[in-house]
Amino acid sequence: MFPKLLSVVLLALVASASSLTITPHVRHEYRRSIPSGWNAVHRASPTAVLPLRIGLVQPGLEELEKHLLDVSQPESPNYGQHWSAGRVAETFRPSKQSVDTVREWLHSEGIDASRVKLSKSGGWIEATVSVQEAESLLKTHYSVYEHESTGTQHVACGSEYHLPEHVSKHVELVTPTLHFDVKLKREPVEELEKRVSKPGTAKTIGQPGHGVVVPKTTGRINIKSIFQELSQCDQFITPNCLRALYKYVYVPLVPNKNSYAIVEYTPQAYLASDLDLFFKNFSSSQIGQRPNLVSIDGGVVQTDQTGFEYNGESNLDLQFGMALVGKKQPVTLYQVGDIPQGASFNNLLDALDGSYCTFEGGDDPLQDGIYPDPLPGGYKGGPDCGTVKPANVISTSYGYNEADLTPAYTARQCAEYAKLGLMGVTVLYSSGDNGVAGNGALCLNPDGSQTNDGKIFNPSFPGTCPFVTSVGATQVNPGAKVTDPESACMQVIYSGGGFSNYFAMPDYQKSAVKNYLTKFPPSFAPNLWNATGTSRAFPDISANGANYVVAVNGNFSRVFGTSASTPVVGALLTSINDARIAIGKRPIGFINPTIYSAKFAGAWNDVTSGTNPGCGTPGFAATPGWDPVTGLGTPNFAKLLVQWLLLP
Ligand SMILES: *[C@@H]1O[C@H](CO)[C@@H](O)[C@H](O)[C@H]1NC(C)=O
Ligand SMILES: *[C@@H]1O[C@H](CO)[C@@H](O)[C@H](O)[C@H]1NC(C)=O
Ligand SMILES: *[C@@H]1O[C@H](CO)[C@@H](O)[C@H](O)[C@H]1NC(C)=O
Secondary structure, eight states, X not given: OHHXXXXXXXXXXXXHHHHOOOOOEEEEEEOSSOOXXXXXXXXXXXXXXXXXXXXXXXXXXXXXXXXXXXXXXXXXXXXXOOOOHHHHHHHTOOOHHHHHHHHHHHHHTTOOGGGEEEOTTSSEEEEEEEHHHHHHHHTOOEEEEEETTTOOEEEEEOSEEEEEHXXXXXXXXXXXXSOOOSOOOOOOGGGHHHHHHSSOOOOOTTSTTSSOOOOEXXXXXXXXXXXXXXXXXXXXXXXXXXXXXXXXXXOOSOGGGOOEEEEEETTOOOOHHHHHHHHHHHOGGGTTOOOEEEEETTOOOOOXXXXXXXXXXXXXXXXXXXXXXXXXXXXXXXXXXXXXXXXXXHHHHHHHOTTTOOTTTTSOTTTSOOSSOXXXXXXXXXXXXXXXXXXXXXXXXXXXEGGGSOHHXXXXXXXXXXXXXXXXXXXXXXXXXXXXXXXXXXXXXXXXXXXXXXXXXXXXXXXXXXXXXXXXXXXXXXXXXXXXXXXXXXXXXXXXXXXXXXEEOOGGGHHHHHHHHHHXXXXXXXXXXXXXXXXXXXXXXXXXXXXXXXXXXXXXXXXXXXXXXXXXXXXXXXXXXXXXXXTTOOOOOSOHHHHTSXXXXXXXXXXXXXXXXXXXXXXXXXXXXXXXXXXXXXXXXXXXXXXXXXXX
């Protein structure tokens, strides 16, 4: 017996020795500077508890673009053959080797297996660790940061964190580490340690003034002045103006087989009385009609706080989105996040795709809404995870500055947009309202920080993700007729546009952008913008974004923004889906490879005047063909419908 036992022991020793790989730490992620307004105030308490979440690499991600193009390129034999959610999840599920490698590493660092969990999706490993343990695991330091103007506190590590080389290969990103939000909701300072030790920090994409793409208003207007609708589209944009501008007349044939969702982040909310006020004037058959509410992570259409900053966005999106698709086509409202906490884009994506759902080990509690929400009045239900079947078209009028987020965070989210495209979903985002500057008119400095006196152009995200369709803004020029060519929007807001600093240029736009850069080379110094000619350029398309007549709080106001342009494009694309579904074809899905193709060239109204000022410059110029102000131009619905019906 003895020798045998010994050999077992020896074998075990050999086994553990061979699996215990020790490699040097390598830098895994870094941040060039902390977001504007934040300062480190002191080191985080070593005993505070962090819900460390380790996102595993998704195998086959390098094939993702190829798969997406296979179903989205108009000339592809598999055009429209979208994948099921199950196939997407299976294809990109992290490997057992990745799971084992991370588990073994944590174990070898003294993190007991009982503290380590694998998420349901298999994509994330979660370990509850102290700040001290996290600092040793990641060879970094955690500090408490404070926001200058709001006093909000936030815990994050220094400018970089590290992983052993053999682990790094299996990891996309670790949270909470470098990732900051633009601004967090103000919370009492004494809440901080509690916040670190339990999930539940604010995600404020829906908070007024919190770095969102908010529509702007020039105030109330007297409805009596809107009578001569089509002759006054230069002053008042109504649904009929948009129909005239974009040759958009359509009655849905199979509305119940089709879907269009508009996303709002709590506390942004629509007011039912405002919808009716709008419908009464502009779409009387829809009086009493409401969007179908899909509440995500406790999303509520709150009515406690009202005013333009709470109702402007939702009212605008729903009034125009619903009126344009018409009474027959139901519109879904994805209302995301509860009142105390709010939510981020990741919360929406979790709900749309169970394989992205990261609650058990993925979302960054300092970045994303975490549910159940322990805050008073918070949503006590579990997080929505794969609970919502994505609509065919999803329109979002909110956005960040790319520089607010780390490249790894944006890359992971961008890959998810590609997966939605693979499933046949069209994802639309506003391109921003500050021209070449970012939200809050912030521009970049050479060290990567963002300030109002920065000089470097500041692109927006998710518009720079090559797998979303970014929508810019145009205007009917003052004094012009609705049949005259539009310009880039230069009233109240400027169309967001430019070149990404994070994402490479996708093939589908290479020739369009090259045309712009060679025929109309911008005169700005190459250190002011990403002049490499190799980075993702945006927006892709545009639509009117000036002088929208919106009912807000019982009166009509004039509203401006790419926020307005996006749901309008969403409505047109929804009608195109209806026509395709009615003849047994698939929805249009990820449209970018199609819209840049030669056959679609004549289906856009090219916008060739106006610029998008920002960062102390006049911005880029709208030119013949694609440009980084208005993209390919505005839609000609009648022509687009024909082209899309011709595709398989
Ligand atoms: C719009 O509504 C106002 C207030 O109810 C009404 O006075 C006006 O006649 C309406 N205008 C149109 C064009 O329906
Ligand atoms: C320009 O964009 C590319 C992505 O194509 C990126 O690799 C590069 O770092 C960017 N340059 C700057 C200065 O941000
Ligand atoms: C609408 O505006 C008018 C003045 O333009 C004001 O008298 C009225 O109180 C407003 N209505 C609401 C509901 O705010």
